[in-house]
Amino acid sequence: MLSVAPVVLTGLVTGLSLIVAIGAQNAWVLRQGLLREHVGPVVAICAVSDAVLVAVGVAGMGAVVDRHPGLVDGMRWVGAAYLAAFGLRSLWSARRPGALEPARPDDRGRLRAVVGVTLALTWLNPHVYLDTVLLLGSLAQDHGADRWWFAAGALVASALWFTGLGFGARWASRWARRPSTWRVLDVVVGVVMLALAVGLVAG
Known part of the structure; x- marks a missing residue:
């Protein structure tokens, strides 16, 4: 066991x-944490999705993605459109005080919406495929038979990051209950999403 620790x-x-950089997924997890809204499902979806993508990359699918750049290019345009729409929606929400209040934790309809957005921001983001499937998958191959231990380390990093970000933000939200905080948060999220959409379009 000690031999694979490095x-x-x-x-x-x-x-x-790779995961700590500010992105659509992190901005969404942070937002849900500060709103104290369905943080557990959001964190679980992000962590499990990362686990699946890393496993796919380590299993060798990164080479398939590398040989078919059209797949990533298609995801780039779909992801850009979704991020742009989400960013504009966040900026619009910041104009309406009524939209700044967090939903009830037991709101099942809202839970479905949150799950849907989380899945979209994860699986429609081409950067996720480039970072986890292609890059991490390629780096893992350098470790030969120990590549799955490398993957295990990456998965621990993902789980720790999303858990810390989501529940850390939830804990800190007690000091950020003013309506102006939610307005600023929606503006920041909207700007981040639009910036990422422009970046995707620019290639």
């Missing part, structure tokens, strides 16, 4: 270096 650590550090 490989696991390398996977963990690499995973963190």
